[in-house]
Amino acid sequence: MTAIYLAAAFGISGLLFFNRNRLFNYLLVIAFLALQTGFTVYEYLHINTTESGYFTADALGVLMLATLSIISIPAMYHSYVFISKEKENPAHRAIYFAATVVLLTAVSAAYLANHIAVTWIFVELTTLSASALIYHRRNSRTLEGTWKYVFVCAISITLVFIGILFLSFSLKTAGADDLSFAVLLKKVPELNLFWLRLAFVFIFTGFTAKLGLVPMYTAGIDAKDKAPSPAGALLSSILMNMGFVGIFRFYTVIANSPLHIWANHVIMIAAILSIFVATVYMTKVKNIKRMFAYSSIEHAGIVMLGIIAGGVGYYAAILHIIFHAFVKSSLFFQMGQIYRIYKTKSIYYVGDYFKYNLTGSIVVLLGFFCATAMPPSGLFISEFLIFRSLFEANYLPVLIIVMLLLTIIIWAFGKNIFKLLFSPAIDFKEDDIERIKPAESISQFILLGLVVYLGLNPPQEFVTLIHEAIKNLPK
Amino acid sequence: MTNVLLIIFTISLLYLGIAHRLLTYIKILALQGVLLFGIAFIDLIQIDAINLAFVLLETIIFKTIAIPFFLNYIIKRNKINRDAEPFLSNFISLIIITLIILSTFILSNAINDSRISKIYFVVALSTLFTGLYIILTRHKIITHVMGYLVIENGVFILSLAVGNEMPMLVNLGILLDVFVSVFILGIFVNRIGDVLKDGDVDQLKNLKD
Numbered sequence: 024m025t026a027i028y029l030a031a032a033f034g035i036s037g038l039l040f041f042n043r044n045r046l047f048n049y050l051l052v053i054a055f056l057a058l059q060t061g062f063t064v065y066e067y068l069h070i071n072t073t074e075s076g077y078f079t080a081d082a083l084g085v086l087m088l089a090t091l092s093i094i095s096i097p098a099m100y101h102s103y104v105f106i107s108k109e110k111e112n113p114a115h116r117a118i119y120f121a122a123t124v125v126l127l128t129a130v131s132a133a134y135l136a137n138h139i140a141v142t143w144i145f146v147e148l149t150t151l152s153a154s155a156l157i158y159h160r161r162n163s164r165t166l167e168g169t170w171k172y173v174f175v176c177a178i179s180i181t182l183v184f185i186g187i188l189f190l191s192f193s194l195k196t197a198g199a200d201d202l203s204f205a206v207l208l209k210k211v212p213e214l215n216l217f218w219l220r221l222a223f224v225f226i227f228t229g230f231t232a233k234l235g236l237v238p239m240y241t242a243g244i245d246a247k248d249k250a251p252s253p254a255g256a257l258l259s260s261i262l263m264n265m266g267f268v269g270i271f272r273f274y275t276v277i278a279n280s281p282l283h284i285w286a287n288h289v290i291m292i293a294a295i296l297s298i299f300v301a302t303v304y305m306t307k308v309k310n311i312k313r314m315f316a317y318s319s320i321e322h323a324g325i326v327m328l329g330i331i332a333g334g335v336g337y338y339a340a341i342l343h344i345i346f347h348a349f350v351k352s353s354l355f356f357q358m359g360q361i362y363r364i365y366k367t368k369s370i371y372y373v374g375d376y377f378k379y380n381l382t383g384s385i386v387v388l389l390g391f392f393c394a395t396a397m398p399p400s401g402l403f404i405s406e407f408l409i410f411r412s413l414f415e416a417n418y419l420p421v422l423i424i425v426m427l428l429l430t431i432i433i434w435a436f437g438k439n440i441f442k443l444l445f446s447p448a449i450d451f452k453e454d455d456i457e458r459i460k461p462a463e464s465i466s467q468f469i470l471l472g473l474v475v476y477l478g479l480n481p482p483q484e485f486v487t488l489i490h491e492a493i494k495n496l497p498k
Numbered sequence: 499m500t501n502v503l504l505i506i507f508t509i510s511l512l513y514l515g516i517a518h519r520l521l522t523y524i525k526i527l528a529l530q531g532v533l534l535f536g537i538a539f540i541d542l543i544q545i546d547a548i549n550l551a552f553v554l555l556e557t558i559i560f561k562t563i564a565i566p567f568f569l570n571y572i573i574k575r576n577k578i579n580r581d582a583e584p585f586l587s588n589f590i591s592l593i594i595i596t597l598i599i600l601s602t603f604i605l606s607n608a609i610n611d612s613r614i615s616k617i618y619f620v621v622a623l624s625t626l627f628t629g630l631y632i633i634l635t636r637h638k639i640i641t642h643v644m645g646y647l648v649i650e651n652g653v654f655i656l657s658l659a660v661g662n663e664m665p666m667l668v669n670l671g672i673l674l675d676v677f678v679s680v681f682i683l684g685i686f687v688n689r690i691g692d693v694l695k696d697g698d699v700d701q702l703k704n705l706k707d
Contacts, residue, residue: 140670147674151681167702170685174642177678178633181649184674185626188656191664192614215611245705 024069025078025135028062032128040121043113048120052099055124059131063092066135077203079137082491083341087134087268090345091261093473094352095127097466101253101356104463108363115159119251122155126257130265138203139190139226142269143183146233149262150176156254157246168249175242179232183269186225193218204272208495211279219277223286226273227293234266235259235316235323237296247316248368252359255312259319259355260348267326267344274330275495283497287331294331295424297324302428305435310368311361314439315354318394321432322347322402328418328425329409336412337493342481343405346393346474350402353467354390357383360459361443365451370439374448382461384444389471391440395433401478500540504621504655507533508599511628514648515591519580520573523644524566530651531562538654542661542668549665556672557654560679565647568683572640575687583637594631599624618659625652639702643682650675 035055042048066080066088073079080088102123106116126149133145150173158169187202193215194201201210232239243263247255277286301321308314322343329340358368360383365373376384393400413422477485507530514526535557542550572578584591602623606616629649633642657671 140667144670144673147677164704167705170639170702171705173682173685174646177646177682178630178649180678181646181653181674184671185653185656188653188660188667188671191660191667192611217608218611248705 024062024065025074025132028058029128029132031058032124036121036124036128039124040117042117045111045113045116048116049103052103052120052124055127056096056099059092059095059127062131063088073137077138077141078132078135079205080135081137082488083268083271084135086341086345086485086488086492087261087264088131090264090348091127091131091134094256094260094348094470097356097470098253098257098352099123100466101256101359101463102251105251105253105359115161118155119159119254122152123254123257126152126156127261130261133265134268137205139187139207139273140202142272143180143187146183146230146265146269147180149233149265150180153246153250153254153258153262156258157250159251159254160249165249168245172242172246175239176232179229179239181229182225183229186222186227186229189218189222189225193222204276207276208279211276214280216280216282219280220282220285223273223277223282224289227270227289230266230269231293232266234263234270235297235320236293236327237300238293240297240300240320244313244316244320247319247355248310248312252312252355252362255316255358256352256355259316260352263319263323264344264348267323270327271330278496290327290331291418291421294324294327295421297321297327298425298428298432302431302435305432308435308439309370311370311373311439311443312355312358312368314370314436315351315358315394318432318436319347319351321429322351322394325406325409325425328413328421329405332409332412332416332418333496334412334415334498335408336416337496338489339405339408339412341489341492342478343402343409346401346405346478349470349474350390350393350400353386353470354394356467357386357390357464360463361387363457363459365448370442372449372451373443374446374451376444379453379456380459382464383459386464386467386471387440387444390467391436393471393474395436399475399479401474401476404478500537501617503533503536503540504617507537507651507655508621508624511599511625511648512592512595514628514632515595516588518582518588520578520582520638520640521570521580523582523641524569527569527644527647527651528562528566530648531557531560531565534561534651534654538658538661541658542665544662545665549669553661553668553672556676560676561651565679565683568687569640569644572683572686578638578640582641585635585637591631591635595624595628598627598631602627614659618655622652622656622659625649625655628652640686643686646682647679650679 032055035051039048039051067085070080070085106119129145129148129152133142136142136145154169154173157172158165191202228238232242235243247258250258277283297320301317304317305314308317326340326344329336329343360380361373362368364379376387393402396402396406410422510526510530517523517526535554538553538557542553602620606620609616609619626649629645629652632648633645653671657668661668
């Protein structure tokens with residue numbers, strides 16, 4: 024089924040690329056969404072079966088795939104709104120939708136890949152398709168963002184490849200199939216620790232470009248800022264999840280080796296630095312979209328802290344990354360409406376959003392509560408569990424530092440959001456502002472509602488899947 | 499014989515540190531392509547013919563001829579100034595690259611694995627870090643691309659160390675090489691040159707907080 028899915032999805036993106044007809048374009052996008060949903064349901068029903076040799080729909084893959092499918096539908100809808108507001112340009116529209124379809128397909132395949140080299144190939148593919156989305160507006164600013172993103176991602180993808188080479192050194196007897204995660208997990212006691220250590224450093228550093236952690240987070244910020252809002256939503260939700268999946272699967276191998284404690288220290292340093300960097304920039308950032316992007320860096324750091332704390336932290340980390348994807352994508356969708364009203368992303372020139380777009384401002388307010396992990400947000404539950412696990416694992420100094428930094432982040436986030444919602448806008452002409460239809464905010468309400476619902480009352484099936492995903496990690 | 503080629507390769511890195519003109523960089527990249535061709539030929543002679551032909555074609559056609567030619571074309575077309583414009587003086591560059599080579603040498607002492615020869619590890623890692631050093635200390639965007647190509651050469655050497663057991667990894671490395679190089683240079687030719695005339699990194703400082 025994976026092979027059929029890949030062939031069909033790439034076929035659809037090829038048709039989208041060459042097609043110039045508007046109606047046919049949207050029919051193809053709907054066909055892709057149907058394919059994506061059908062594929063997700065199929066993989067859920069056939070969990071833990073290996074297809075085409077290199078794809079296994081394990082619990083983590085299915086969870087992430089479901090998250091992707093849920094986000095992809097509003098993403099396509101908001102892309103449609105975004106494109107229809109622009110001047111009609113069939114070629115740009117064709118590239119935009121073809122790149123989105125390739126991005127979604129490559130990310131799905133990377134979730135399911137059971138072989139580290141296959142994951143790597145699809146990660147490379149996401150760089151190419153994402154750069155087409157970032158460059159959509161075709162001016163010097165987006166060119167700069169695209170160039171930085173491509174260059175940093177090219178270096179980090181090379182680092183991952185070097186890590187894979189070191190990983191193959193660490194195997195005593197190497198063969199083509201030996202780099203699948205299952206085989207690695209089985210062979211952990213035999214691996215050469217010197218090479219494994221180097222492999223971890225390189226693979227972790229490489230994947231931080233996608234997950235958004237120190238040291239490679241920079242490119243992601245510019246990319247999320249310069250890409251159109253629906254594409255930015257994809258970059259800061261499902262693409263970050265892909266980086267997480269890459270790190271998580273390899274971490275599962277490391278965690279069963281004697282390097283577990285050492286790897287925890289490496290991740291801890293990266294995570295704390297990420298939260299620190301996010302705090303520093305959140306307090307001075309003047310661009311709303313970049314502020315959302317820095318908030319993603321903060322959440323990625325919290326997720327990795329959950330992973331190193333262990334115990335209930337594993338469960339909470341996976342819960343957190345899924346909820347974060349829902350919250351952050353709905354905030355980015357909302358950003359598109361804010362930009363259409365004020366024609367700016369700068370915090371100086373926006374304000375009184377309640378007056379101009381009531382439903383949209385309620386979404387922003389709810390999204391703010393969710394993103395800063397205030398109850399009843401699901402992120403509150405997961406963050407609370409992560410803090411508890413840090414406490415239980417005797418990481419008290421870390422916990423104190425992180426809580427202090429988070430307090431500053433909530434203050435900075437709140438200051439900007441309340442400026443947007445309640446203070447009057449400076450030099451703003453109210454004459455010809457665009458009326459946003461309330462119906463455009465429905466998808467954001469659904470996503471945020473899902474976060475609250477899954478946090479307060481997670482279905483048994485969902486909990487079982489998460490426990491299944493973390494079963495190979497040591498207690 | 500491979501050892502000799504690998505040592506010449508390392509010397510070319512030192513030369514890269516003191517090179518002044520962009521044309522010298524291009525020549526060094528071409529030379530590195532020829533050296534890689536030799537190393538790959540001696541090393542991988544046992545693997546099957548198609549794989550071998552693929553590897554050799556990539557080193558000789560792509561790395562030695564196509565990329566230098568392409569870089570030359572970009573420099574001419576965009577009328578890029580021939581100076582490499584390093585931030586640090588040549589003397590300091592030389593010292594730093596020597597230190598990089600020395601430290602990978604010391605790191606290689608920690609290897610207790612008879613299967614992988616240390617010289618591959620030393621040369622590959624020093625090439626990698628030299629490439630990163632060039633990216634960090636040069637002023638032009640085109641030198642960043644060249645630094646990236648140097649990193650790719652390092653990755654290629656590293657993949658040759660397991661080339662006989664896992665030809666798949668060598669092929670994947672080549673895939674990366676061709677794909678990303680063409681993509682990056684393609685953006686350069688089509689876009690950067692038209693929008694930013696000088697190709698100076700200072701023009702890439704608009705996105706910040």
